[in-house]
Amino acid sequence: MDLTKLTQMQKDVLREIGNIGAGNAATSMSKLVNRKIEMDVPAVNIVSYDEMMELIGGPEAVVVALLFRIKGDAPGTVYFILSLEEADALIKEITNNAALSVHGDDELAASVLQEAGNIVTGAYLSALADFTNITMQPSVPYLSIDMAGAILTVGLLEISQVADYALIIDAKMNTAYQANQIKGNFLFIPDPDSFSKLFAALGVTYDV
């Protein structure tokens, strides 16, 4: 499989998949924190492993990551990634408890994050599933706070057996005009066998 040979049309389709998912995710996030959440138009990145780490600040950047394995017709991995500050802001916004933080080994803070991740990622995937008619069920959320390189290689394991590049549908959301910014990064990394199903569902030929 050579991901670098994807056509513009195929990339547009993948971007649209990201768009629909992220739009729904932003809406549910907005309800969760009771604020307006905006999202950027998703980017479809075909990147080497090292470039993938650079997307979220380099391999040593400490990030708060919720990982979901996607089961169903088009398996893959979804990450919802926040910085430490963003994760704290999100926890405070939801709980109204300024003392809660991901810095301490606080179980409540972890479960708030996991639940928020569940809701937002669930919204992302259900929009995707409705649009493509492909079933996609998320696993329970897995939380890790560590170096980006260590965290993101988990999502590369399937694709790395067939390619030296990963295809990432990357959507950023953020709250506008507020001091207390909450941003989030959605990374959707389809497993290699999922591409043909995603393209077929949307009527695009696939012969990469």
Added chain:
Amino acid sequence: MMSKLVSSSTVVKVGIADLNVTKAPNKIRTSGLGSCVGAVIYDERKQVAGLAHVLLPDSKLARQDNFNRYKYADTAIPILVDQLVDLGARRNLLKAKVAGGAQMFQFSSGTDLMRIGPRNVEAVLKKLKQLSIPVLASDVGGHAGRTIEFDIQTSQLKIRTVNKGEAFI
């Protein structure tokens, strides 16, 4: 102005599924090892060392034709040894230090790929044993990401984690 001594020593970086070799006074480093394994092989007296950042255990997993041989433990380690020998290392006097192979997420169930960290460690150790390269120190497993840097002059491997800071093996 920087002194010549300082500026002549650089840190050689190794990416994911990558390897490199260098000589003292340089150091060699790779960042953000999770389930990946960093294998350092060196000749202490000749002051040369190399580092492989291995992503997967076995090239039999490869489902592509021209795959990157630096990606798999069984193919990367012999290439690393050859490059070291080309740089002046003696094949029969090589030693190794190994770090990485963590499990970053506590998956409740899953495929074999989910426990890739321990499998990477096993594969690297097996290959080193086949090549009769003794492993003098290792820091493997656990649940934390590691950044490692090998100082060729002292043969010390510095390991940094987010929660525990720096340690040397």
